[in-house]
Amino acid sequence: MSAMGALFVRDLKLSIRIGGGALMGVLFFLIVVTIFPFAVGPDLNLLARIGPAILWIGALLATLLSLDRLFQADQEDGTLDLLLLGEHPLELVVLVKCAAQWISTGMPLVVATPLLSLFLNVEPVGIAAVTATLLVGTPALTLIGAVGAALTVILRRGGLLLSILILPLTIPVLIFGVSASLGAVTDPAPFDTPFYILCGLSLLYLVIGPVAAAAALRSSQE
Amino acid sequence: MTLQEDTKLLSVHNLGCIRGGRPVIENISFDLPGGKALVVTGPNGIGKSSLLRTLAGLIKAHAGSMTLEGAEDDLSVGQQAHYFGHADAIKPALSCRENLKFWQTYYGHPTRSPYQAMIEVGIEDLIDLPAAYLSAGQRRRLSLARLLVSYRPLWLLDEPTSALDKASEHKLEVLMAEHLIEGGLIIAATHAPLGLVDPLRLHLDRNLASEPALDDALSEPTAH
Numbered sequence: 325m326s327a328m329g330a331l332f333v334r335d336l337k338l339s340i341r342i343g344g345g346a347l348m349g350v351l352f353f354l355i356v357v358t359i360f361p362f363a364v365g366p367d368l369n370l371l372a373r374i375g376p377a378i379l380w381i382g383a384l385l386a387t388l389l390s391l392d393r394l395f396q397a398d399q400e401d402g403t404l405d406l407l408l409l410g411e412h413p414l415e416l417v418v419l420v421k422c423a424a425q426w427i428s429t430g431m432p433l434v435v436a437t438p439l440l441s442l443f444l445n446v447e448p449v450g451i452a453a454v455t456a457t458l459l460v461g462t463p464a465l466t467l468i469g470a471v472g473a474a475l476t477v478i479l480r481r482g483g484l485l486l487s488i489l490i491l492p493l494t495i496p497v498l499i500f501g502v503s504a505s506l507g508a509v510t511d512p513a514p515f516d517t518p519f520y521i522l523c524g525l526s527l528l529y530l531v532i533g534p535v536a537a538a539a540a541l542r543s544s545q546e
Numbered sequence: 547m548t549l550q551e552d553t554k555l556l557s558v559h560n561l562g563c564i565r566g567g568r569p570v571i572e573n574i575s576f577d578l579p580g581g582k583a584l585v586v587t588g589p590n591g592i593g594k595s596s597l598l599r600t601l602a603g604l605i606k607a608h609a610g611s612m613t614l615e616g617a618e619d620d621l622s623v624g625q626q627a628h629y630f631g632h633a634d635a636i637k638p639a640l641s642c643r644e645n646l647k648f649w650q651t652y653y654g655h656p657t658r659s660p661y662q663a664m665i666e667v668g669i670e671d672l673i674d675l676p677a678a679y680l681s682a683g684q685r686r687r688l689s690l691a692r693l694l695v696s697y698r699p700l701w702l703l704d705e706p707t708s709a710l711d712k713a714s715e716h717k718l719e720v721l722m723a724e725h726l727i728e729g730g731l732i733i734a735a736t737h738a739p740l741g742l743v744d745p746l747r748l749h750l751d752r753n754l755a756s757e758p759a760l761d762d763a764l765s766e767p768t769a770h
Contacts (some may be wrong), residue, residue, distance in 0.1 A: 327651055330651035334648045339638040401633055402633025403635045403637070410625070411621060411653075411654065423554075447647075476765055545604050
C-alpha cells in the first residue's frame with residue numbers, strides 16, 4: 325500500500341472506531357431537518373418549496389460539526405509533526421485527509437438525504453436533484469472547512485471560530501446548490517446551469533483548499 | 547536497507563531561529579559525520595528542543611543552512627530524520643501493530659516488521675492490544691519502535707529517556723549503538739547520560755548564546 329493509501333485507511337479506521345463522525349453527523353442532520361416543520365408549521369406546500377434549502381442548511385451545519393477535529397487530533401498527539409516529516413507534499417496529505425473525512429462524514433449525509441427529503445414533502449425529481457447537488461457540493465464544504473480547521477488547529481476551542489471563518493465562504497456553494505435543486509422542480513428556472521457552476525466551485529475548492537490548508541498548517545508549527 | 551557507511555555528513559552552518567520575535571537559537575554550527583552522535587545539553591528553555599525542531603524543519607530556520615551529504619539529494623534534512631519528541635504520536639484507537647504499520651508504510655524504507663521492532667523494545671506481547679491500554683512507559687517504547695520499522699539515517703531524540711525505566715534505557719542505548727554502527731547519525735537533547743560511546747557534545751548556555759561552546763572535537767573532522 326502506498327503512503328497516502330495508508331493515511332486514508334488509517335483516518336477511516338479512526339473515524340469508525342472513535343465514532344461520533346458518521347452517526348453524529350447524520351443524527352444532527354435529522355434533528356435540524358425535523359425541527360424546521362415545527363417552526364414553519366404544517367404547510368406542505370411551503371415545506372416543499374423551502375425543503376431543498378432546509379436540507380442544504382442541515383448538511384452544511386452537520387459538515388461543520390466534525391471538521392474541527394480534522395487536524396487538531398493529529399496536532400495534539402504529535403502525529404502532525406511526523407506527518408510533516410514525510411516524503412510527500414503536505415498538500416497531498418491534506419487532500420487525502422479531506423477525502424477520508426468526506427467518506428466518513430459527508431457521504432452519510434448524502435445517503436440520508438432522500439429519506440429526510442420525504443419529511444419535507446419534496447417531490448421525487450426534487451429529491452434526486454437535492455441528493456445530486458449535495459453529492460457534488462459537500463466535498464467543497466469539506467475542502468473549505470479544511471482551511472478553517474488548519475487555521476484553528478492550535479486553538480483549544482477552535483470550533484466556533486472555525487464556523488465563523490468558514491460559513492461566509494460556503495455561501496456561493498449554498499446559493500448554487502439550492503438554486504439547482506429548486507430549478508429541478510420549478511419550471512422556468514434551469515437545473516443544469518447552477519449545477520455546472522456548483523461542480524466548478526467544487527473543483528475550484530479542490531485546488532485552493534489543500535494548498536491553503538497546507539500553508540496554514542505549516543505556519544501553525546512555528 | 548541502504549547502508550552507505552561513512553559517507554554521510556550533516557553540516558549545520560550558522561543556524562538560527564526566531565520564535566515569538568525572540569532569537570531562540572543563534573549561530574549554531576557543527577559537522578556530524580555518519581556513525582557519530584551529538585549530545586545537546588543545557589538548562590531548561592535554552593533552545594534544545596527548538597534546535598531539534600529546526601533541524602527537522604518543523605520550525606523555519608531564519609538564518610544559516612543545513613545539509614545532509616551522502617544521502618538522497620532531493621529530500622530535506624527533516625525528510626531523512628526520525629523525530630522522537632515529547633509527544634508519542636500514538637493513536638489510542640489503533641492497535642500497536644496498526645500504529646507501527648502505518649508509520650512504516652507512510653515513511654517507506656521498511657527495515658524491521660512491527661513485531662520485530664516491538665521485540666527490540668520488549669513489548670511484543672502487547673502487539674494486538676489497542677494502544678489506549680498502554681502505560682506511559684509502554685507508550686514511550688511503542689513510540690521508540692517507530693524509529694525501528696523504517697530506515698532514516700538521522701535520529702533526532704528529544705529527552706529520549708523520559709518515562710523509561712532502567713531496562714528500557716539500556717535497550718535504548720543498545721538501539722542507538724546499533725544505529726551508529728550502521729552509519730546513522732543521532733542528535734539527542736538530554737539531561738541524562740545516554741551511554742553513548744564518545745559522542746560529540748554541544749552545550750547551549752545563555753551567556754554564550756551568540757557563541758555556543760563547542761568542543762574542539764566538533765570543529766575538526768573526525769576520523770571514523
